[in-house]
Amino acid sequence: MPTSADAVRLRQVAFAWAGKTTFRMAVEDFSVARGERVLLLGESGAGKSTLLSLICGIVIPRSGSIRVDGTELTALSGGARDRFRAERIGVIFQMFNLLPYATPLDNILLPLTFAPKRRAQLGDDPAKEALRLTTMLGLPEDLVSRAAASDLSVGQQQRVAAARALLGAPPIIVADEPTSSLDASAQEAFLEILFAQTAAAGVSLLMVSHDQRLAHRFDRQVELGSVATVTREQWA
Numbered sequence: 001m002p003t004s005a006d007a008v009r010l011r012q013v014a015f016a017w018a019g020k021t022t023f024r025m026a027v028e029d030f031s032v033a034r035g036e037r038v039l040l041l042g043e044s045g046a047g048k049s050t051l052l053s054l055i056c057g058i059v060i061p062r063s064g065s066i067r068v069d070g071t072e073l074t075a076l077s078g079g080a081r082d083r084f085r086a087e088r089i090g091v092i093f094q095m096f097n098l099l100p101y102a103t104p105l106d107n108i109l110l111p112l113t114f115a116p117k118r119r120a121q122l123g124d125d126p127a128k129e130a131l132r133l134t135t136m137l138g139l140p141e142d143l144v145s146r147a148a149a150s151d152l153s154v155g156q157q158q159r160v161a162a163a164r165a166l167l168g169a170p171p172i173i174v175a176d177e178p179t180s181s182l183d184a185s186a187q188e189a190f191l192e193i194l195f196a197q198t199a200a201a202g203v204s205l206l207m208v209s210h211d212q213r214l215a216h217r218f219d220r221q222v223e224l225g226s227v228a229t230v231t232r233e234q235w236a
Helices: 048-055 078-088 104-114 116-120 126-136 141-146 154-166 184-201 212-217
Strands: 006-017 021-033 037-041 063-068 089-092 172-176 204-209 220-223 228-234
Touching (some): 006 048, 006 204, 021 204, 037 212, 048 172, 078 089, 104 116, 104 141, 126 154, 172 184, 184 204
Parallel strands (some): 037 204, 089 172
Antiparallel strands (some): 006 021, 006 063, 021 228
């Protein structure tokens, strides 16, 4: 049974993407404890991003239960799920989803517009905390405050996306391949900061990757195939 110790709990979830190829995913039981760091491993195309989309409330299942931070996402409207995600989940998207002509700082602060409670935790100057995070992530203040996001390297954009997710310490961080564009040294530094920030705030971390070398850094590693059954049917 779901407990208050669960940050994330999926039970008997069934989902399908319909198109030329029908993609189906079934999840019998999957959970992430509060404060736990979990690495979800799986090859490209295995359904990792679909599972994260379900957990974030971007899509909803055909049936089953998805509870995140004590809230049943399937009972919420689309707008309510969007507000919940902004307040309670920090997301590091695989494609970053930055506004190209806005500054990195503006990109980091933008989610707070939709998350007044998360914004309130930062006091009168949320930009100060944003700049602290980006400095820790190795981004110069000048670059963060004045450059356009489109002028940043892929690795720099990745760090901006991480700072945006961490700002205001949402109780759950979901990260989709956040180290894929970093070299080994930068990857290690990135994970150290990510772990330090999540541990300091007691935040749960669910990160997906195809890189098994990262497994020893997490409390638990889970193979996607042991969590979800995925099938594809090609239509004629």
